[in-house]
Amino acid sequence: MDTPTLKRIPRGIWALGLVSMFMDISSEMIHSLLPLFLVGPLGASTFLVGVLEGLAESTALVVKVFSGTLSDYLEKRKILAVFGYALSALTKPLFAVAPSVGLVFTARMLDRVGKGVRGAPRDALVADLAPPEIRGAAFGLRQALDTVGALLGPLLAVGLMLLWADNFRAVFWVALIPGLLAVLLLLFGVEESPQKEGARRTNPIRRENLARLTGAYWWVVGIGAVFTLARFSEAFLVLRAKEGGVPIAFVPLVMVGMNLVYSGAAYPFGKLSDRISHLTLLSLGLLVLIAADLVLAAGGHWSSIAVGVSLWGLHMGMTQGLLAAMVAHAAPEDLRGTAFGFFNLVSGIAMLIASAVAGMLWDRFGAPFTFYAGAGFAALTLTALLLKKSLGTRVGG
Numbered sequence: 001m002d003t004p005t006l007k008r009i010p011r012g013i014w015a016l017g018l019v020s021m022f023m024d025i026s027s028e029m030i031h032s033l034l035p036l037f038l039v040g041p042l043g044a045s046t047f048l049v050g051v052l053e054g055l056a057e058s059t060a061l062v063v064k065v066f067s068g069t070l071s072d073y074l075e076k077r078k079i080l081a082v083f084g085y086a087l088s089a090l091t092k093p094l095f096a097v098a099p100s101v102g103l104v105f106t107a108r109m110l111d112r113v114g115k116g117v118r119g120a121p122r123d124a125l126v127a128d129l130a131p132p133e134i135r136g137a138a139f140g141l142r143q144a145l146d147t148v149g150a151l152l153g154p155l156l157a158v159g160l161m162l163l164w165a166d167n168f169r170a171v172f173w174v175a176l177i178p179g180l181l182a183v184l185l186l187l188f189g190v191e192e193s194p195q196k197e198g199a200r201r202t203n204p205i206r207r208e209n210l211a212r213l214t215g216a217y218w219w220v221v222g223i224g225a226v227f228t229l230a231r232f233s234e235a236f237l238v239l240r241a242k243e244g245g246v247p248i249a250f251v252p253l254v255m256v257g258m259n260l261v262y263s264g265a266a267y268p269f270g271k272l273s274d275r276i277s278h279l280t281l282l283s284l285g286l287l288v289l290i291a292a293d294l295v296l297a298a299g300g301h302w303s304s305i306a307v308g309v310s311l312w313g314l315h316m317g318m319t320q321g322l323l324a325a326m327v328a329h330a331a332p333e334d335l336r337g338t339a340f341g342f343f344n345l346v347s348g349i350a351m352l353i354a355s356a357v358a359g360m361l362w363d364r365f366g367a368p369f370t371f372y373a374g375a376g377f378a379a380l381t382l383t384a385l386l387l388k389k390s391l392g393t394r395v396g397g
Contacts, residue, residue, distance in 0.1 A: 005134055005137050005271060006137075006141070008134055009130070009134065009137065009138050009141055010129045010130065010138075012125075012129045012189075012190050012191060013126055013129050013130060013138050013142060014141070014145075015186075015189040015190045016122060016125065016142055016186075016190055017141055017142040017144070017145030017146065018145060018185055018189075019085065019182045019185050019186045019189070019190070020122075020142060020146035020149060020182075021145045021146060021148050021149035021152075021182075022149060022178045022179070022181045022182035022185065023085055023088060023089070023149065023179055023182040024147070024148075024149025024150040024153060025149040025152050025153040025156065025175075026088075026089065026092060026149075026153065026175045026176070026177070026178040026179035026182065027088070027111070027150075027153065027175070027179075028149065028150045028152075028153025028154050028255060028259075029153045029154070029156055029157045029171060029174065029175040029178075030092065030095050030157075030171075030172055030175050031153075031235075031255075032153060032157050032238065032251070032252035032254075032255045033157055033161070033168055033171060033251075033252060034095070034104070034108075034235070035049050035235045035238045035239055036168075036238065036242060036248055036251060037104075037168045038052070038101065039239070041168065042098075042100065042101050044101050045363065046239065046359055046362050046363050047356075047359040047360055047362075047363045048101070048359075049235055049239070049359060050232075050233065050235070050236070050355045050356055050357075050358055050359020050360070050362070051356050051359060052101075052104075052105055052108060053233040053235045053355045054233065054351055054352040054353070054354070054355030054356050054359075055109070055352060056108045056109055056111070056112040059109055059112045059113060059116060059348070060112035060113065060115040060116040060119065060344075060348065063113055063115075063116025063117055063119075064116045064117075064119045064120040064340060064341045064344040064345065064348075065120070065338075065342055065344070065345045066341065067080050067084065067116060067117045067118070067119070067120050067121055067337070067341065068119075068121060068124065068337035068338050068339070068340050068341025068342075068344075069337060069338045069341055070337070071120065071121040071124060071337035072124075072334060072335055072336070072337040072338050076192070077121035077122070077124055077125040077128070077192060077337065078121075078125065078186070078190060078191075078192050080117055080118065080121040081118040081121045081122045081125065081186060082118075082183065082186055082187060083114075083117055083118070084113075084114045084115065084116070084117030084118025084119070084121075084122075085114065085118050085179075085183045085186055086114070086183045087110060087111075087113060087114030087117065088110075088111045088114030088115055088118075088179060089114075089176065089179030089180050089182065089183055090179075091107045091110045091111040091114065092111075092172060092173075092175045092176040092179055093172075093173065093176060094106065094110070095107050095108075095169075095172040095175075096169045096170075096172035096173045097169070116344075119340070120337050120338075120340040120341045120344065121337055123139075123324055123327075123328075123336075123340045124336040124337040124340055125190075125192065126138055126139060126142055126324075126328075127328040127333075127336050128192070128336070133274065134271075134274060135274070135325050135328055135329070136270045136271060136272075136273035136274040136322065136325040137267065137270050137271040137274060138270075139270050139321040139322075139324045139325045140266045140267040140268070140269060140270015140271055140273070140321040140325075141266075141267050142321075143266040143267075143270065143317075143320055143321040143324075144263050144264075144266035144267040144270075144317075145263075147259045147262040147263035147317075148259075149178075150255065150259040150262070150263075151255075151256055151259035151260050151262075153175075153255075154252035154253065154255040154256045154259070155252070155253075155256050156171075156174070157171055157252045158249060158250060158252045158253055160174060161248070161252070162249050166248060166249060210338075212332050212335060213330075213331060213332075213335065213338075213339060213342075214330065216330045217327070217331055217339060220323065220326045220327055220330050220343065221342060221343050221346050222346070223282065223323070223326075223385075224323050224327075224343055224346065225346045225347050225349070225350040226350070226381045226384075227282075227319060227323070227347075228347045228350035228351050228354060229350045229353065229354045229377060229381075230286070230289060230354075230374060230377045230378040230381050231289060231312075231315070231354070231374065231378075232351075232354040232355050232357070232358035232370075232374060233351070233354075233355040233358070234255065234258070234312075235355075236358055236359075236362065236370065237254050237255070237258065237296075237309055237312065238251055238252075238254055238255065239362075239367070240254075240296055240305060240308075240367055240371075241253075241254040241302070241305050241309075243367055244301060244302055244305050245302065246302055254305065257306055257309050257310055257313070258309045258310065258312055258313035259313060260313065261310045261311075261313030261314050261317065262313040262314075262316045262317045263317070264317070265313070265314050265316075265317025265318060266316075266317040266320070266321050267321075269281065269318045269321065269322065270321040270322065270325065273321070273322045273325055274325075278322060278326055279385060279388065281318060281319070281322055282319060282322065282385055283382060283385050283386060284318060285315050285318035285319035285322075286315075286379075286381055286382040286385065287382065288311055288314050288315040288318060289311075289315040289374075289375075289378045290375045290378045290379055290382070292308050292309075292311035292312040292314075292315060293308075293371045293372065293374040293375035293378065294371070294372070294375050295307050295308035295311060296308035296309070296312075296367075296371040297367075297368040297369075297370075297371035297372045297375065298368070308371075324340075327339055327340055327343050357373075358370050358373075358374070361373055
């Protein structure tokens with residue numbers, strides 16, 4: 001990593017990254033096993049898993065609209081972030097005691113509501129704290145630390161599943177510990193930027209304020225939604241590994257592999273996004289996603305799955321921090337929470353559609369067809385981006 005740039009990143013952003021890391025350890029200990037828990041002991045269908053994942057993730061993204069807007073209005077981001085992280089942490093025991101799909105659904109929804117409450121205020125807080133010239137690097141660093149947690153969580157799940165003979169519920173109980181650590185670190189390790197003197201508080205969703213969200217911003221919103229449609233829930237990567245014959249205790253290693261690549265790529269590509277055309281980097285990310293889908297569709301052997309999942313993680317590292325930085329660049333400073341909220345609302349609707357369709361295709365036509373369909377949609381998206389680039393339009397840098 002580039003040491004001079006890292007030293008310029010404020011301490012609060014490092015702390016936010018560690019908060020994300022601990023919460024992702026907690027969440028991924030559960031989420032890396034949840035599709036297997038639903039399909040196995042609880043007897044759910046793959047389609048139901050897809051719908052559950054889509055509803056859960058889209059709920060989180062929809063809630064971000066309201067929390068982001070509220071953080072702009074109150075000019076307080078940390079308190080909302082603390083509430084969101086605390087709610088997610090306290091849902092973990094519900095997974096451990098759930099006797100049926102119904103309680104798992106309730107726990108998953110509450111967990112994602114917590115994610116929604118914290119998401120937009122946290123992203124706006126990163127944008128507030130980061131110097132503009134290294135904003136891409138700052139978002140990349142937070143995303144990298146977040147993804148380290150998503151790497152460690154499944155590793156812990158694998159170790160505990162082996163130690164406790166595939167005892168899902170015992171692993172779910174342990175997941176509570178890092179979740180509580182995340183809340184404590186946020187409470188005592190992050191300080192907000194001071195409020196601007198003389199600033200007049202207004203409703204962020206009044207017409208005159210929303211009119212300040214320009215066409216460049218709404219273009220980023222549209223691109224984010226299209227990317228989400230092309231990339232359905234990662235639960236299907238877990239199911240693909242199980243279908244390929246990977247033992248249940250080792251299936252979480254799929255998410256370990258993906259997040260190892262993701263965490264390694266997020267900061268370098270975030271830093272690169274401060275220097276090159278965003279359209280170029282988005283296009284390269286789509287090429288990698290197409291390659292991932294094709295490999296996962298064509299090969300069911302564990303080695304093919306490992307390659308496909310690694311490419312999937314590389315695509316995430318190339319694009320997720322970049323999209324967040326693009327939102328921050330395109331939105332007025334006092335409307336950043338609202339801007340991140342609307343961005344995630346539209347992406348949430350896309351996630352629901354994509355995950356439900358992926359589950360339906362999987363049940364009717366099998367896993368390969370699902371990934372071929374994802375590759376086709378990503379190819380269409382890439383074509384649209386290349387057409388835009390050929391017209392000479394440069395968005396967000």
